[in-house]
Amino acid sequence: MTTATRFQTARARWAVAVGYVTCWVAGLLVGGPQLGPDATAAEIGLAFSDETRVLVFAVLVHGAAAAFLVLLGLSLSSGRTRRPVVALATIAAVLSLDQLAGEVSLAVDPYRTGSVALWEMVSRVDGVKMLVLAALVGTVCAGAVRRGRALMVVTVVTAVALVLSGIGYLTLSAALMGLAAASLPLLLAWVVVATAATVGSEAIDDGPSVRRGGWLRRGGTSASGACPQTSPAPEVVASSPGEHQGLTLRG
Incomplete structure (x- = not known):
């Protein structure tokens, strides 16, 4: 059994999807720094002053979620879109680890010199990651064996929200950055719908003789x-x- 097929059984696919969603839900419950694009050094220092909480948040949503993101690429990839899906998932995971490094640096020394520039870098990287995730969402749907209405609708809405919020974080536009409040729940919902569609299509293909x-x-x-x-x-x-x-x- 290859690395790709190891994560393409129904049980493994659901384990990966639940793991990814759980990382984000747990991270949001812990709570991360809430800062705007024009945050000052003092505001950044205050937001990252609770070192333990910030570190737990960062490890969950940027560290553990990055690992599950790679597995998600292996889980949802199929046929001609296998390589691009895995590649996009890996790129998004690397960007997520870059965010982890930046937030850990700010948590360890919240009032460090250059904190504003570092926070802006973390935000812009987040924007690039959202654009990569939008491409990932669309590519998975394009390669799906059976694209039901639910998968199509959730894919389109999620991709649009990710693109807009990604542009917002990349350009540090406060108005568009606010769309992240919608794009993240949509992304998590898409993970569940895409996994269900993939598992369901296999169940039909493996039907009776x-x-x-x-x-x-x-x-x-x-x-x-x-x-x-x-x-x-x-x-x-x-x-x-x-x-x-x-x-x-x-x-």
Whole structure:
């Protein structure tokens, strides 16, 4: 079993989705620094003065969530979009770790010289990450075997919200940065919907065998993407009166 397929069973997919959502929910419950784009050095120092709380928040939403993000890319990737999905998830995870490093530095020394520039850097990196996540969301949907209405709607709304809030953080626009309050819940909802759609499509593909045209077709495809396995149906032949009565199966 390869690294990719190891995270593509139904149970593994749900474990990854729940893990990612849990990291963010737990982080939000802990609470992180609430700062605007024009925060002063004094405001930044005060927001990061509770070192323990800030560190726990940063580790949850930028550290652990980054690891689950890579696994999410492996979990939701399929077919021709496998490589771009995994690549986008990895890029987003690296950007998240960059945010982690910046917030840890501010938590350790909240009144350090250059704190304003460092906080702006963390915010801009967050903006780039949102744009990457928007691309990830769209790519996963484009490569989905079965795109239901729910997945399509949630994907479009989530991608638009991520793009707008990403531009806001990248340009430090207070008006657009406020959209992050909507883009994050939408992203978490999308993770659940996309996982359900992926698991559901596999359940349909792996359905019961169906006999068509005298051939026994077994649902699903091989790991290499080959066509479903087929085997000839048994042939029913009537015996001649001179032999013995009954039916003979040849298969």
